Amino acid sequence: MSLLIRNILVLPFVLLTFLIFSQNVIQADKIIQKLCSDKFAGRGYVDRGDSIAADYIAGYFDSLGLSSINKNYKQSFDISINNINSVELTIDNRSLTPGIDFLVKPNAPTLSGDYHVFNVSQKMLQSGRIVNKVCKAIKRGYVPVISVFDSKDQSLKNTIIEIKKLSKEGPIIFLKEKLTWSVSTSQSKGMEIWLLDSIFDRFSKDIHLNVSSRFISSYKSNNVIGYIEGYESPDSFIVLCGHYDHLGKMGEAIFYGANDNASGIAMLLDLASYFSEHPQKYSIAFIAFGAEELGLLGSLNYVKNPLFPLSKTKFVFNMDLMGGGGKGATIVNGKIFPSYFEQFKSINDNENYLSAIRSRGKAANSDHYFFSEAGIPSFFMYLMGDYNFYHVPQDNPNNLKLGTYYNKSFLLIRDFVFKLCL
Numbered sequence: 001m002s003l004l005i006r007n008i009l010v011l012p013f014v015l016l017t018f019l020i021f022s023q024n025v026i027q028a029d030k031i032i033q034k035l036c037s038d039k040f041a042g043r044g045y046v047d048r049g050d051s052i053a054a055d056y057i058a059g060y061f062d063s064l065g066l067s068s069i070n071k072n073y074k075q076s077f078d079i080s081i082n083n084i085n086s087v088e089l090t091i092d093n094r095s096l097t098p099g100i101d102f103l104v105k106p107n108a109p110t111l112s113g114d115y116h117v118f119n120v121s122q123k124m125l126q127s128g129r130i131v132n133k134v135c136k137a138i139k140r141g142y143v144p145v146i147s148v149f150d151s152k153d154q155s156l157k158n159t160i161i162e163i164k165k166l167s168k169e170g171p172i173i174f175l176k177e178k179l180t181w182s183v184s185t186s187q188s189k190g191m192e193i194w195l196l197d198s199i200f201d202r203f204s205k206d207i208h209l210n211v212s213s214r215f216i217s218s219y220k221s222n223n224v225i226g227y228i229e230g231y232e233s234p235d236s237f238i239v240l241c242g243h244y245d246h247l248g249k250m251g252e253a254i255f256y257g258a259n260d261n262a263s264g265i266a267m268l269l270d271l272a273s274y275f276s277e278h279p280q281k282y283s284i285a286f287i288a289f290g291a292e293e294l295g296l297l298g299s300l301n302y303v304k305n306p307l308f309p310l311s312k313t314k315f316v317f318n319m320d321l322m323g324g325g326g327k328g329a330t331i332v333n334g335k336i337f338p339s340y341f342e343q344f345k346s347i348n349d350n351e352n353y354l355s356a357i358r359s360r361g362k363a364a365n366s367d368h369y370f371f372s373e374a375g376i377p378s379f380f381m382y383l384m385g386d387y388n389f390y391h392v393p394q395d396n397p398n399n400l401k402l403g404t405y406y407n408k409s410f411l412l413i414r415d416f417v418f419k420l421c422l
């Protein structure tokens with residue numbers, strides 16, 4: 001057979017495989033783009049981005065024809081939140097970029113003022129009277145700029161704790177090698193600023209700061225829950241889940257959360273789409289949790305107020321950080337539920353989906369946690385690779401490129417659900 005004819009014969013199969021493998025990625029990319037668009041405001045609490053995201057997911061469930069237990073697929077619960085509505089930091093008339101150059105601590109209060117720089121080197125931190133010196137400097141209108149320090153040094157640690165207490169008297173800047181933000185359910189009186197070490201000039205003199213934040217003691221967040229009825233035992237449920245919330249905004253900076261966790265929601269919606277056309281023996285519930293970044297609050301609320309009995313919940317599969325995959329996947333709780341882990345791993349090995357499946361013990365690091373604490377077999381799957389943007393504005397769709405690992409993960413989770421329904 002000539003090479004040409006062989007290629008002509010092989011081509012349709014290659015194309016078909018390509019189409020099967022790329023179909024989900026195209027749809028998942030669209031979902032991630034949508035969840036990370038500016039209107040969704042990083043799916044946090046400034047500009048109600050979380051609630052726009054919850055509406056979008058509920059609408060998606062509706063378009064797939066999923067059944068709803070509560071009205072509009074939603075389960076609401078109350079949270080408190082410290083919103084940081086605007087931030088401005090200028091050093092010697094150079095205006096810095098929020099989110100990229102600096103962060104304010106998530107529990108920061110409102111504060112503005114003009115200050116002088118007081119450089120505190122690592123060597124100065126080791127001197128006995130530094131806490132006193134810093135205190136005096138703050139009272140005289142200086143902002144202490146604390147250099148990057150060795151956080152393993154125990155006596156230094158205690159000094160830093162004492163210095164942090166002084167942030168109630170005036171702002172303190174901590175230089176950092178890397179910035180990572182989060183969100184807070186409370187507001188403190190202290191103002192801490194985290195500044196990227198590489199952009200700070202030690203000869204700087206003047207600082208202008210303007211932070212406006214608002215503490216909201218009662219804010220309605222939502223879990224979004226839909227399901228596909230099982231054809232044999234509809235009272236028994238398999239739960240597939242992931243959180244849709246992210247950090248939202250710090251002033252103008254948007255934390256998009258493409259990998260964390262628009263990618264997991266894309267996978268959740270993809271699976272919902274598949275199983276809506278392929279119902280299984282048990283009912284399959286799809287839960288998009290809110291307020292995960294605030295300390296797993298959505299899933300905690302759900303486990304306290306389940307919409308169907310926990311005793312009838314056969315398995316919970318949580319997806320968070322589904323954007324990588326080049327280095328395989330990790331299953332948190334794999335070591336707690338070894339027989340389920342063996343099943344999962346054997347599917348992967350037989351089908352050659354991902355390069356490696358690692359197993360971990362228990363960890364309170366995503367929405368599976370309170371389910372497994374309640375005695376329900378639960379996994380948390382995340383993909384591993386070279387994508388290193390975590391809780392920074394750069395975790396956005398321009399940087400996140402889904403590939404075949406996404407589709408292979410989809411097939412792996414789908415096959416595992418088949419197995420759970422045998």
Ligand SMILES: [Zn+2]
Pocket residue numbers: 243260261292320321
């Ligand atoms: Zn996450």
